[in-house]
Structures are given as C-alpha cells and as structure tokens.
Amino acid sequence: MKMKVMVIFLALTMFAAASAQAARVLKFGHIAPTKIENKDFPMHKAALAFAAHVxxxxxxxxxxxxxPLxxxxxxxxxxxxVQFGTLDMMDCTTAVMSNLIPQVGLLDLFFLFPSKEVAYKVLADEEFKTVMDALMPGMGLIPIGYAENEMRDFGVRDRTxxxxxxxxxxxxRVMDSPVFLESFRALGANPVGIPFPELYTALQQGAVDMQENPIPTSVMMKFTEVAKYLTRSSHSLTCLYKMVSRPVWESLTPEQQQIFLDxxxxxxxxxxxxxxxxxxELxxxxxDKFGATIADLTPEERQAFHEAVLPVHEKFADQVGVIPNDPKFGKYAGKRYYDMIVEKVNQYSK
Structure with a gap:
C-alpha cells in the first residue's frame, strides 16, 4: 500500500513539474488602447492574435x-x-527607438513613402531587413515584425x-521627435510641444492651429470637433517594431522562434x-458627424512638400552615417542607410 501511495505521489509530482515547465509566461507591452468607443483598437487586437497563436x-x-496602454x-x-531583459517583448515606435538606434529614425522622415503600400513593400524587402535588423541584436533586441498606427495626416482649425x-x-502640435520638429520648421510652421492628453483643449482654445495624427486617431480623440479641415497628407507612417528581448529569443528553440515569426x-x-x-469607417x-472636410494632395502638391523637407532628409541621412562595409550587406555595404531606403522606395514606387 505504501509503495502504491509513493508511486502516485511521484507521478503527481512529475505531472506538476511538467505543468509548471509548460506554462512559461512572457510579458508583451505596448502603449495602444484596447478599445475606443467600443471599437477594438487594431494594434491591441493584433497583439492578442499574436499571443493566441503562440x-x-x-x-x-x-x-x-x-x-496595453x-x-x-x-x-x-x-x-x-526589453533591452536589459526585464521585459520580454514590446511594440515600439521608430520615433522612440531612434533615441537608441538613430538609423530607424529615417523611417519617420516626412514624405519619404508615397503611400503605405510602398512602405509595406520596403519594410518587407529582404535586403532592407538584413541591413536594418542587424542594428538591433547588439542592443539586446531581436526584431520579429512590425506594428503600426496608420499614415499621419493634417488636421487644421480654420483652413485646408x-x-x-x-x-x-x-x-x-508635434511629438517630441527631432525629425518631426525639424520637418515642420522646414515647412515654415511653428512646432509646439504639447502633451497628447492636452491637445483637444489646445485646439479648442486656439493655443495651436493644427495637429497631425492619422485621421482615425483624430476622430476617435474628437479632435475633428475643433479641427475640421483634414488633409490625407500621409506625411509619415507611424511604424513600430515588434521586438523580443535577446535573452528571451535565444532561450527559445528554433521551432518556437519560427512560431513567434509566424x-x-x-x-x-x-x-x-x-x-x-x-x-x-471613421x-x-x-x-457625417463632425462636419469635417477631407482633402487629398495632388501628385504635384505632394512633390512640393517632398522637396521642401529634403534638406531635413539630408541632415538626418548624414547624421546616421553609412552601412558597415561587410559582405553580408551586399551592394549596400558602405552606402548611406538613407540612400538604401530611397532606392527601395523608388524600386517599389514604379
């Protein structure tokens, strides 16, 4: 009888140990909301889908x-x-990442991408990924994909x-990013640093004339109540890298790593x-609800904006330097990061 009890005890112990080992829990952080006005926010919905698949x-x-949030x-x-291994993974905007890895800030340059479809093709390009992804492991980061919050647009109080x-x-009003500050200065505007939660009031009281967010964000935050003149400027893609902490990534089996990539x-x-x-929809x-007007840029107008911010492109292109002269980077070894990206944009714009 004692032997039988001992066998059962050992079996339960082994089962408990196996269960504990099976239930490895990783934390995934991001700043997006879960819902706005009872609508699932796309970035959070995608994060949940990632978790479910894994x-x-x-x-x-x-x-x-x-x-979230x-x-x-x-x-x-x-x-x-994530860099130091106390958080397992996150979605991080290129604007914030550029403080650690300046080269990714090039993706925020105004009027770099003619459309989000071109941006998607550039981001998926294997040569582009080989060059850009190589910047991250040395910083403790492993990029496995992208998240986004749409192309950014103009929203103005009193004119189109x-x-x-x-x-x-x-x-x-602009976010605290050198690319954004200098780009609007190059366009002749006066950029103002106002915290995002205070933006509605700032627009309402006339402290600022304009905000720049994706139109869906502007509608959900009700900015369109006080800044009704919208332009689909698509001047910058709010791109985020989906990153895993390097120690976590290296602890995964090759099969698990592929599951994460999928x-x-x-x-x-x-x-x-x-x-x-x-x-x-928005x-x-x-x-219909806010009485807003929405304008599009003609190809000529977009080209005029692009030319106006080219000095900013060149400034940041020089600041972040050149791709290491390493054979793994092929024809782009020794070239500027910016020139490689522009070549890809031109390739996929044809």
Whole structure:
C-alpha cells in the first residue's frame, strides 16, 4: 500500500513539474488602447492574435500576457526593459527607438513613402531587413515584425492645407521627435510641444492651429470637433517594431522562434487590415458627424512638400552615417542607410 501511495505521489509530482515547465509566461507591452468607443483598437487586437497563436502552436508551453496602454511604463521605459531583459517583448515606435538606434529614425522622415503600400513593400524587402535588423541584436533586441498606427495626416482649425506655402506660421502640435520638429520648421510652421492628453483643449482654445495624427486617431480623440479641415497628407507612417528581448529569443528553440515569426506576420496582417477598415469607417464619421472636410494632395502638391523637407532628409541621412562595409550587406555595404531606403522606395514606387 505504501509503495502504491509513493508511486502516485511521484507521478503527481512529475505531472506538476511538467505543468509548471509548460506554462512559461512572457510579458508583451505596448502603449495602444484596447478599445475606443467600443471599437477594438487594431494594434491591441493584433497583439492578442499574436499571443493566441503562440499559445496554440506551442501547445500551451508558452503563454503571452499582453499589457496595453503603457501599463508597464512609457515606450522609452519599456524599450530599456526589453533591452536589459526585464521585459520580454514590446511594440515600439521608430520615433522612440531612434533615441537608441538613430538609423530607424529615417523611417519617420516626412514624405519619404508615397503611400503605405510602398512602405509595406520596403519594410518587407529582404535586403532592407538584413541591413536594418542587424542594428538591433547588439542592443539586446531581436526584431520579429512590425506594428503600426496608420499614415499621419493634417488636421487644421480654420483652413485646408495642401501646399507648403499654406503652412507658413501655422502653430502645429508635434511629438517630441527631432525629425518631426525639424520637418515642420522646414515647412515654415511653428512646432509646439504639447502633451497628447492636452491637445483637444489646445485646439479648442486656439493655443495651436493644427495637429497631425492619422485621421482615425483624430476622430476617435474628437479632435475633428475643433479641427475640421483634414488633409490625407500621409506625411509619415507611424511604424513600430515588434521586438523580443535577446535573452528571451535565444532561450527559445528554433521551432518556437519560427512560431513567434509566424505569429508576428499574422499580427501584422490583422493590424494593417483593421487599420484600413477603421480608416474608411471613421473618415465617413468625420464628415457625417463632425462636419469635417477631407482633402487629398495632388501628385504635384505632394512633390512640393517632398522637396521642401529634403534638406531635413539630408541632415538626418548624414547624421546616421553609412552601412558597415561587410559582405553580408551586399551592394549596400558602405552606402548611406538613407540612400538604401530611397532606392527601395523608388524600386517599389514604379
């Protein structure tokens, strides 16, 4: 009898140990909301899809807990946590990443991408990824995919802006990013640093004349109540890298790493599709509910904006330097990062 009890005890102990080993839990942080006005926010919906795929395909061996809304800290804080291995993974905007890896800030340059479709092709290009992804492991980061919050647009209180000349003297709220500050200065505007939660009031009271966010964000935050003149400027893609802490990545088996890569692609597709659907729906709401007007830039107007910010492109291109002269980078070894990106943009714009 004692022997039977001992066998059962050992079996239960081994089962418990196996269960504990199977339930490895990783934390995934991002700053996007979960819902706005009862609508699932695309970036969070994609993060949940990533977590579900990993848990399913690893048979429950790995579970991903998603922490939205900056619950684990702001982006800069989370980036440092992932870098040093105290946070397992995150979605991080290129604007924040550029403080650590300046080269990714090139992706924020105004009027670099003629459309988000071209941007997607550049980001997926294997030569581009070989060059850019090589910047990250040395910083403790492993890039496995992308997230996004759409192309950014103009929203103005009292006029429609479709030319650089109309930007002169306009007070525009911008995020604290050198690329954004200098780009608007190059257009003749006066960039103003106002915290995002205070933007509605600033627009309402006339402290700023203009804001620049994707139109869906402007509608959901009700900026279109007080800044009704919208332009699909698509001047910058709000791109985020989906990154895993290097120690975590290296602890995964090759099979698990592939599951993470597959999950990242699933999340990427969901994020982009949901963004497009949300844009169509919320642009209609902006017009029907808020009485907004939406203008598009002609090819000539877009070219005028592009030419106006080219000095900013060149400044940052020189600042971040050249690709290492390493055979693995092929024909781009020794060339400027910026020139490689522009070549890819031109390739996929044809």
């Amino acid at each position: 848990e399913k395909e690893t048979g429950g061996e790995i579970k991903i807990e998603v922490f 900056g619950q684990l800290g702001n982006e800069r804080s989370m980036l440092e946590q 802006i479709t030319t650089p000349e109309q930007m002169k003297g306009v007070r525009v 999950a990242a692609k699933i999340a990427e597709d969901i994020n982009r599709t949901e963004n497009t659907n949300m844009r169509n 642009e209609k709401l902006a017009v």
